Amino acid sequence: MLLLKVVPISLEQGLAYALVALGIALTFRVLAFPDLTVDGSFPLGGAVAARLIVEGVDPTLAALAGTLAGFVAGCLTGILNTRLKINSLLAGILMMTILYSVNLRIMGRANIQLLDRPTIFSPFEAMDMNRYVPVILLFLAVIFLCKLLTDLFLNTEYGLALQATGDNEDMIRAFGVNTDNATVIGLGISNAFVALSGALIAQDQGFSDVGMGIGMIVAGLASIIIGEALVKPKNVFRLTFAAIVGSVVYRLIIAVGLRLGLAPTDLKLATGVMVILALGIPAFKGEREGKLKLRGV
Amino acid sequence: MLTLQEITKIFNKNTQDEKRALHRLSLEIEAGDFVTIIGSNGAGKSTLLDVVAGTLMVDEGRILVDGEDVTRAPDYVMAKHLARVFQNPLIGTAASMTIEENLCLAQLRGQRRRLRWGVTKARRERYKDMLAVLGLGLENRLKDKVGLLSGGQRQSLALLMSTLSMPRLLLLDEHTAALDPRMAEKVMELTDVIIRDNNLTTLMVTHNMHQALNYGNHMIMLHQGNIQLDVRGQAKARLTVNEVLSQFGETLKDETLLCAT
Numbered sequence: 001m002l003l004l005k006v007v008p009i010s011l012e013q014g015l016a017y018a019l020v021a022l023g024i025a026l027t028f029r030v031l032a033f034p035d036l037t038v039d040g041s042f043p044l045g046g047a048v049a050a051r052l053i054v055e056g057v058d059p060t061l062a063a064l065a066g067t068l069a070g071f072v073a074g075c076l077t078g079i080l081n082t083r084l085k086i087n088s089l090l091a092g093i094l095m096m097t098i099l100y101s102v103n104l105r106i107m108g109r110a111n112i113q114l115l116d117r118p119t120i121f122s123p124f125e126a127m128d129m130n131r132y133v134p135v136i137l138l139f140l141a142v143i144f145l146c147k148l149l150t151d152l153f154l155n156t157e158y159g160l161a162l163q164a165t166g167d168n169e170d171m172i173r174a175f176g177v178n179t180d181n182a183t184v185i186g187l188g189i190s191n192a193f194v195a196l197s198g199a200l201i202a203q204d205q206g207f208s209d210v211g212m213g214i215g216m217i218v219a220g221l222a223s224i225i226i227g228e229a230l231v232k233p234k235n236v237f238r239l240t241f242a243a244i245v246g247s248v249v250y251r252l253i254i255a256v257g258l259r260l261g262l263a264p265t266d267l268k269l270a271t272g273v274m275v276i277l278a279l280g281i282p283a284f285k286g287e288r289e290g291k292l293k294l295r296g297v
Numbered sequence: 298m299l300t301l302q303e304i305t306k307i308f309n310k311n312t313q314d315e316k317r318a319l320h321r322l323s324l325e326i327e328a329g330d331f332v333t334i335i336g337s338n339g340a341g342k343s344t345l346l347d348v349v350a351g352t353l354m355v356d357e358g359r360i361l362v363d364g365e366d367v368t369r370a371p372d373y374v375m376a377k378h379l380a381r382v383f384q385n386p387l388i389g390t391a392a393s394m395t396i397e398e399n400l401c402l403a404q405l406r407g408q409r410r411r412l413r414w415g416v417t418k419a420r421r422e423r424y425k426d427m428l429a430v431l432g433l434g435l436e437n438r439l440k441d442k443v444g445l446l447s448g449g450q451r452q453s454l455a456l457l458m459s460t461l462s463m464p465r466l467l468l469l470d471e472h473t474a475a476l477d478p479r480m481a482e483k484v485m486e487l488t489d490v491i492i493r494d495n496n497l498t499t500l501m502v503t504h505n506m507h508q509a510l511n512y513g514n515h516m517i518m519l520h521q522g523n524i525q526l527d528v529r530g531q532a533k534a535r536l537t538v539n540e541v542l543s544q545f546g547e548t549l550k551d552e553t554l555l556c557a558t
């Protein structure tokens with residue numbers, strides 16, 4: 001009974017946020033770069049899309065523009081780190097902070113309502129079926145496409161070099177790869193996914209808010225940790241799959257928690273504790289390596 | 298082929314810890330030369346390879362490859378001329394990636410990497426054949442992660458990766474030192490075969506005097522950042538461990554000496 005009620009909403013939310021988890025998997029896992037831009041690039045995608053929709057731009061184009069904005073933001077974080085030699089965590093925090101102002105500028109205020117505007121999801125309202133069905137199918141299609149593209153990309157000559165940048169930077173430089181460029185591109189792609197997620201979610205929920213990215217990193221990390229526990233990420237294909245599964249299961253856990261009386265205000269606390277436990281338990285048990293590979297810290 | 302003109306490398310310049318690792322060192326290496334490099338700990342051997350490879354920049358002097366000035370070229374640019382194998386097998390391979398992916402990364406040394414499939418069928422077949430030569434059974438483990446391999450297997454793979462793309466210059470830095478004696482000998486024999494079959498110009502640092510004398514056609518001994526002994530051709534072929542020791546025993550007073558006995 002409880003499950004029946006929470007499954008559709010968790011599935012919708014989980015798939016909607018899966019692109020954030022996918023992006024985080026790309027930076028934290030593949031590039032071994034702890035990128036915190038996400039908290040800013042997620043609302044950036046929403047802000048760009050919402051503003052453009054209000055200006056009368058086609059909602060699909062608006063989402064793509066949001067994606068592009070995320071790509072640029074990610075690249076900028078990469079440039080701060082590789083060209084200006086700013087510590088990776090700090091580069092992400094700087095970008096995230098700057099984006100807060102940028103997002104306010106883009107929207108012109110803290111919040112844009114889209115309820116009476118055409119969105120990618122508008123055609124579904126007219127359909128004679130439960131809204132969840134087409135919405136979930138749309139998200140599934142987008143995620144399938146993004147996952148497929150990521151898997152293919154990571155297996156190309158350039159994609160392999162990008163993987164090696166996260167694994168053994170000195171080695172791949174010695175084989176002629178400018179790892180600075182690879183890092184910038186990788187961060188760009190990751191944040192493009194995150195911003196696309198923000199653009200779609202803003203349209204799905206009917207508003208864009210400057211604060212909607214707060215805690216996105218931690219939620220994304222929780223998702224990939226859960227996903228990797230369920231799907232052993234032995235290769236790229238499984239790594240991206242784990243991110244998506246993890247995102248859905250994370251939203252399911254949250255939805256059940258809320259139903260069971262978890263106060264919505266305590267959500268971020270609960271998520272944070274979840275991540276701390278997942279990261280901390282291996283260290284506490286005396287295992288040599290923690291779960292997260294961090295580079296540049 | 299490779300020309301070093303009075304190169305100087307100073308670490309921690311203008312501080313209390315200033316250290317002159319290379320001092321006005323000059324060296325001329327011909328195409329096809331196999332140069333072995335010995336010298337006591339801290340003599341500057343690794344630094345020499347680092348500046349040639351572009352991982353470190355010299356403070357003074359010039360580096361030329363076939364007359365082209367590459368003094369300021371960073372490592373990823375120098376990669377089009379050379380490949381390296383290090384003492385630590387972990388440095389030369391990507392642990393979380395598979396054997397075939399590592400070979401693919403290496404095959405494209407110094408080339409543009411494109412948005413096309415990396416490990417193609419044709420490439421995989423080639424890798425199989427090359428791995429079979431190692432005799433370690435790796436040809437049946439193409440999809441295994443390199444992190445699963447032993448040190449010796451990883452180092453053999455690293456060697457194969459470095460020579461796969463036929464570098465004009467091969468740099469080896471005590472690449473057998475971390476292996477057990479049997480494996481070290483196997484890897485060294487393999488190295489010699491690969492170098493000779495492909496006529497690769499090679500710089501090999503070793504702390505094993507026998508290796509330095511038995512292999513290659515040119516030996517240099519470094520001391521305090523400069524070349525103390527430079528023997529080539531016939532003179533090198535005739536040189537014995539005892540001769541080197543009686544002449545330079547003082548300056549080689551450490552592991553180099555131990556390994557020579």
Ligand SMILES: Nc1ncnc2c1ncn2[C@@H]1O[C@H](COP(=O)(O)OP(=O)(O)O)[C@@H](O)[C@H]1O
Nearest residue numbers: 308309316318337338339340341342343344345
């Ligand atoms: N990164 C560094 N910073 C400071 N000093 C260094 C550094 N690398 C090497 N050195 C010093 O330079 C000298 C030469 O080192 P190296 O080339 O590694 O010697 P080796 O002949 O044993 O390979 C040594 O005295 C060493 O302590």
Ligand SMILES: [Mg+2]
Nearest residue numbers: 342343344470
């Ligand atoms: Mg050394």
